Amino acid sequence: MPAQQFVTVKVEEVTREAAGVVSFVLASRDGRALPAWTPGSHIDVVLSRDLVRQYSLSSGPDEARWRIAVLREPDGRGGSAHLHDRVKVGDHLLVSTPRNTFPLDLAAERHVLVAGGIGITPLLPMAAALEAAGKRWTLLYLGRSATSMAFADELGKYGDKVVLHRDDESGVIDVAAALDRLGAGHADLYACGPAGLLAAVEGYAGSRPGSRLVLEHFTAAPDAAGREDDHAFTVVTRDGRDITVGADESILDALSAAGVRSLSSCREGVCGTCETGVLEGEPDHRDRVLSEDERAAGDTMMICVSRCRGERLVLDV
Known part of the structure; x- marks a missing residue:
């Protein structure tokens, strides 16, 4: 992998996207386009000498500005609280240039995207790229309730290609059954979200030889x-x-x-x-x-x- 580089960006917008979720739109200080990136990329945000946090880019890769979304984590180590409580429009942040450990492969005939909670962020640019390429794709987005699901309205433009599941309305989902309905057993399967969801998706893919799985992990390897x-x-x-x-x-x-x-x-x-x-x-x-x-x-x-x-x-x- 190439060595990390860092740029200073200006916070241009701060928006509440859902309960506990705030997005930040970042731009270059001189108005030029920020470095190019690909769907699945993330940046590191340097909040202090000892406080660095990683966030997926959720804007379009062809946009001049970057967007990240941050879930407040009450039991976290301070990064999300710092961004929620202290960062405002006009502030400058030191961030890394984008790196991609969750790349999208457009070669497959069919793609199924699975997001849980804030795991929706890297999948937003993937959905946009798949739509622009005219690919067959579906996104399954899981959340506790409508108020907790960031960017659900933004996804409305894709119609029935996006399936929303809210636990408070429909109960706990049967992941395997839902994925079968979406044709994931014969598709490239991309998933991002909490450990329980990723384990369920991993188990599903392991039992479906026609499925190729790519995961974005939030937790350590065993x-x-x-x-x-x-x-x-x-x-x-x-x-x-x-x-x-x-x-x-x-x-x-x-x-x-x-x-x-x-x-x-x-x-x-x-x-x-x-x-x-x-x-x-x-x-x-x-x-x-x-x-x-x-x-x-x-x-x-x-x-x-x-x-x-x-x-x-x-x-x-």
């Missing part, structure tokens, strides 16, 4: 947690410093304790913010970001969860 056989190892920085990473700590934490600062957001290997170049050594990858080819290349890693297979890593930090 192997991201520590293991009994994890061992201590040494990380060497660009300037030749040796830093010991304990068996029960992450590379990110060990570097931070030694005064080497790296950007991070999720700390679970799902966002890609802490991606770091590997100059020597073999990473033990435990993220949900890198492809199998990128893992095999071994020249980059997510230092919030991944470790070292040997005794020594030389990192580009």
